[in-house]
Amino acid sequence: MTVRVLVADDSRLSRRSVIKALPPELNYAIDEAANGKEAIALLNKASFELMLLDLTMPEIDGVGVLEYLADKTEKPHVVVISADFQPEKQRIVMSLGAAKFIRKPLDQEELAMTLFELGYL
Numbered sequence: 001m002t003v004r005v006l007v008a009d010d011s012r013l014s015r016r017s018v019i020k021a022l023p024p025e026l027n028y029a030i031d032e033a034a035n036g037k038e039a040i041a042l043l044n045k046a047s048f049e050l051m052l053l054d055l056t057m058p059e060i061d062g063v064g065v066l067e068y069l070a071d072k073t074e075k076p077h078v079v080v081i082s083a084d085f086q087p088e089k090q091r092i093v094m095s096l097g098a099a100k101f102i103r104k105p106l107d108q109e110e111l112a113m114t115l116f117e118l119g120y121l
Contacts (some may be wrong), residue, residue: 001028003087003120004047006041006076008065009054009097014069014104017051018081021108036060040068046077050120053098054091055082063089081106 005028009015015032022028031046033039037059039051053063069075080093083104085111089103100114113120 002029003049004028005030005077006033006039006042006048006051007031008033008036008051008057009079009081010034010056010057012079014054018111021106021111022114023112023121026115029071034066039065043069043076047074050115050118051076051078053078053080054078055084055093063092063096066093066098079114079118081111081113082085098108 003026007015007018007030008113016036019030029040029049033042039053042058053062053065062082066078069078077099078097080098080101081104082101085103093101101119102110112121
């Protein structure tokens, strides 16, 4: 089974780190976005099962992407991976439909457990 994944983060290094942290036992097809505007454009062109989303990005931030997805019938599971771990921000993203909020720096085991909980492992 191939899992279609969108990794959205303005840092190329962070995107590489997230991709490297994905468990190797699954087959992934990965697209990358450097900001929320690019992420939304990719979401309009293809369907993704999973989105790994940073909050602090230029043009459209992660909250804006979640707001865009809020009224969509088909949408990916969204795992927010961010250094902005304020309780209010966490509450907002969870209320907008995020499946999980993981703190940066990314813990590979926490990501694997999250993917297990979402049914990918």
